[in-house]
Amino acid sequence: MKFSIAVMPGDGIGNEVVPEGLKVLQRAIDVSGEPVELELTDYFVGAQRWHETGETLTDEELESLRKHDAIFFGACGDPSVPSGVLERGVILKMRFGLSHAVNLRPSKLFSGVTSPLANPGEIDFVVVREGTEGSYTGSGGSVRTDTPQEVATEVSVNTWYGVERAVRDAFERAQSRNKKLTYVHKHNVMVHAGHLWRRVVEKVGQEYPEVAVNYEHTDACTIYMVTDPSRYDVIVTDNLFGDILTDLAAAVTGGIGLAASGNLNVEGTAPSLFEPIHGSAPDIAGQQIADPTASILSGALMASHLGLDVVAKSIEAAVEADLAERDGTKRTTAEVGDAIAARLG
Amino acid sequence: MKFSIAVMPGDGIGNEVVPEGLKVLQRAIDVSGEPVELELTDYFVGAQRWHETGETLTDEELESLRKHDAIFFGACGDPSVPSGVLERGVILKMRFGLSHAVNLRPSKLFSGVTSPLANPGEIDFVVVREGTEGSYTGSGGSVRTDTPQEVATEVSVNTWYGVERAVRDAFERAQSRNKKLTYVHKHNVMVHAGHLWRRVVEKVGQEYPEVAVNYEHTDACTIYMVTDPSRYDVIVTDNLFGDILTDLAAAVTGGIGLAASGNLNVEGTAPSLFEPIHGSAPDIAGQQIADPTASILSGALMASHLGLDVVAKSIEAAVEADLAERDGTKRTTAEVGDAIAARLG
Ligand SMILES: CC(C)[C@H](C(=O)O)[C@@H](O)C(=O)O
Numbered sequence: 282m283k284f285s286i287a288v289m290p291g292d293g294i295g296n297e298v299v300p301e302g303l304k305v306l307q308r309a310i311d312v313s314g315e316p317v318e319l320e321l322t323d324y325f326v327g328a329q330r331w332h333e334t335g336e337t338l339t340d341e342e343l344e345s346l347r348k349h350d351a352i353f354f355g356a357c358g359d360p361s362v363p364s365g366v367l368e369r370g371v372i373l374k375m376r377f378g379l380s381h382a383v384n385l386r387p388s389k390l391f392s393g394v395t396s397p398l399a400n401p402g403e404i405d406f407v408v409v410r411e412g413t414e415g416s417y418t419g420s421g422g423s424v425r426t427d428t429p430q431e432v433a434t435e436v437s438v439n440t441w442y443g444v445e446r447a448v449r450d451a452f453e454r455a456q457s458r459n460k461k462l463t464y465v466h467k468h469n470v471m472v473h474a475g476h477l478w479r480r481v482v483e484k485v486g487q488e489y490p491e492v493a494v495n496y497e498h499t500d501a502c503t504i505y506m507v508t509d510p511s512r513y514d515v516i517v518t519d520n521l522f523g524d525i526l527t528d529l530a531a532a533v534t535g536g537i538g539l540a541a542s543g544n545l546n547v548e549g550t551a552p553s554l555f556e557p558i559h560g561s562a563p564d565i566a567g568q569q570i571a572d573p574t575a576s577i578l579s580g581a582l583m584a585s586h587l588g589l590d591v592v593a594k595s596i597e598a599a600v601e602a603d604l605a606e607r608d609g610t611k612r613t614t615a616e617v618g619d620a621i622a623a624r625l626g
Numbered sequence: 627m628k629f630s631i632a633v634m635p636g637d638g639i640g641n642e643v644v645p646e647g648l649k650v651l652q653r654a655i656d657v658s659g660e661p662v663e664l665e666l667t668d669y670f671v672g673a674q675r676w677h678e679t680g681e682t683l684t685d686e687e688l689e690s691l692r693k694h695d696a697i698f699f700g701a702c703g704d705p706s707v708p709s710g711v712l713e714r715g716v717i718l719k720m721r722f723g724l725s726h727a728v729n730l731r732p733s734k735l736f737s738g739v740t741s742p743l744a745n746p747g748e749i750d751f752v753v754v755r756e757g758t759e760g761s762y763t764g765s766g767g768s769v770r771t772d773t774p775q776e777v778a779t780e781v782s783v784n785t786w787y788g789v790e791r792a793v794r795d796a797f798e799r800a801q802s803r804n805k806k807l808t809y810v811h812k813h814n815v816m817v818h819a820g821h822l823w824r825r826v827v828e829k830v831g832q833e834y835p836e837v838a839v840n841y842e843h844t845d846a847c848t849i850y851m852v853t854d855p856s857r858y859d860v861i862v863t864d865n866l867f868g869d870i871l872t873d874l875a876a877a878v879t880g881g882i883g884l885a886a887s888g889n890l891n892v893e894g895t896a897p898s899l900f901e902p903i904h905g906s907a908p909d910i911a912g913q914q915i916a917d918p919t920a921s922i923l924s925g926a927l928m929a930s931h932l933g934l935d936v937v938a939k940s941i942e943a944a945v946e947a948d949l950a951e952r953d954g955t956k957r958t959t960a961e962v963g964d965a966i967a968a969r970l971g
Pocket residue numbers: 358368372373524558560814815845
């Protein structure tokens with residue numbers, strides 16, 4: 282069995298963590314004994330390329346990405362590039378172009394990991410963040426720009442089609458987990474989009490009578506995230522709220538150094554993309570001090586997505602074992618990858 | 627000196643906490659010896675009125691509110707009323723109609739108060755949340771509503787004028803505090819509004835060379851809020867991000883039972899409004915178990931706004947003393963108010 286993987290380390294620590302993610306994934310495949318071959322194709326995107334060529338990710342590359350089975354991404358963004366250029370030109374271009382309807386972000390407090398919360402309790406939930414709509418479409422603009430009369434708009438675009446894809450995925454996950462779905466929005470203020478979300482959740486929910494559904498305003502959800510995160514099983518929310526809540530969730534479960542994500546094309550019309558939720562972290566890049574755990578766990582998510590469940594589970598187990606024994610000793614990025622790979626046997 | 631105050635308890639625990647806020651305020655005025663008289667005018671808004679009359683807050687009432695020196699508000703909202711009706715019809719109608727440019731939300735971890743964070747450190751910052759724009763304008767709508775082809779939009783409207791009002795207020799506060807201003811947005815994704823915010827901060831910042839300015843993405847800010855909240859002095863941000871971040875800030879400083887806010891008309895063209903940041907909490911309403919501290923501290927903010935600095939400081943000191951000695955003994959809402967009032971001498 283051969284899987285074709287597009288590898289896109291991007292900027293900053295993306296270049297340091299992606300090799301570790303791949304190292305551990307390859308090792309897990311090797312020891313699994315499964316006849317799986319990974320065919321890796323590199324894609325170069327990011328600040329350096331933009332400075333040299335003015336290009337972010339071309340339309341041709343986006344087309345070419347379609348032929349792969351999955352995309353393994355690092356991070357993108359650099360202070361030397363105007364804010365938004367790489368984010369919109371690379372990251373969001375793929376999420377939108379490849380129909381990554383669901384941005385899946387598991388949040389688990391692994392044993393041995395320190396939470397900033399005094400009494401974190403057991404934390405183990407997943408956030409299903411809608412990935413192709415909301416405030417991320419880039420719609421809007423400005424008039425009388427850079428004058429005292431400037432007006433700038435951002436249009437959050439929400440469709441029944443797009444919301445239903447994410448909501449259905451979330452119900453499926455809740456059904457196979459603890460049957461609790463929390464949908465999060467701000468429908469007391471953003472009534473147009475909020476009521477669409479509410480209606481979709483009610484409608485799709487009729488097909489999942491076993492799943493208990495509750496609603497929280499986004500602001501209230503941030504409170505529970507620090508006072509009672511154990512209450513969550515599956516959270517479904519829009520693109521912007523999901524962005525904010527998953528960083529907070531990562532923080533309470535021990536930091537964004539550990540948080541993996543999958544940008545899933547749920548219809549199978551294009552490859553899904555797997556990436557740490559952290560960014561390029563230019564302040565610590567090039568020093569081999571970044572924690573590659575999020576990239577390694579993204580590798581597990583990718584393996585699971587490709588149907589390699591044994592491989593995925595073995596990576597997760599190796600990571601859990603490594604986390605449980607971390608004692609504050611400083612290790613390089615590669616040493617962490619090596620240690621986790623070594624646990625695979 | 628006579629101040630005319632519009633009193634609007636609203637729904638749920640609003641009716642229990644507002645009387646305590648007023649009780650403590652009146653007591654603080656009495657003991658201050660200042661020749662200040664409060665003239666209170668009640669306004670009835672909320673779920674009951676809406677059920678009986680279909681009215682929220684009429685245009686006539688909004689006009690009549692203008693003649694007061696300040697508005698003392700409780701909370702609004704009830705599950706029996708469709709989401710958004712009271713929020714848009716009462717709360718936002720006042721914020722927009724009375725030009726409450728700045729939604730001021732102090733966040734302080736008082737001594738004796740338990741934070742959910744293991745190592746909270748010293749927390750003492752204020753959030754200047756823009757109050758009249760962004761995703762709160764209600765702009766947008768839906769087409770093909772309640773069909774699989776529905777499209778719903780929310781338009782975030784941002785103007786140089788509105789952003790500058792808030793940003794200028796934030797710089798003033800930073801200048802008189804620790805000279806650190808953090809502006810928070812998501813300008814790598816919401817480029818139109820985000821870049822307007824960036825330009826305004828840069829421009830206004832030229833007038834405050836002593837204030838150190840830094841930028842954080844909203845998602846990153848939620849991380850720091852739980853890992854390093856001491857870093858903040860003044861935060862300025864848009865309406866929606868401010869809503870989310872201030873609930874989180876309230877949570878890390880011991881809960882929304884303590885968090886006060888002022889909706890400030892910075893041009894002096896209409897009265898400002900003071901309210902707890904918590905809502906009507908229908909689940910605990912009518913039981914006299916709500917904590918009135920947020921309303922009492924809102925009274926202090928109102929006093930300070932009216933120029934009664936001695937009164938404001940004495941209320942804050944009484945609250946601090948009460949908080950320092952709370953030992954988990956259950957007290958009714960009125961007992962907490964009485965205890966704080968008694969400390970005023
Ligand atoms: C880099 C940025 C565009 C991105 C987002 O906002 O989605 C990041 O924060 C994330 O969460 O993956």
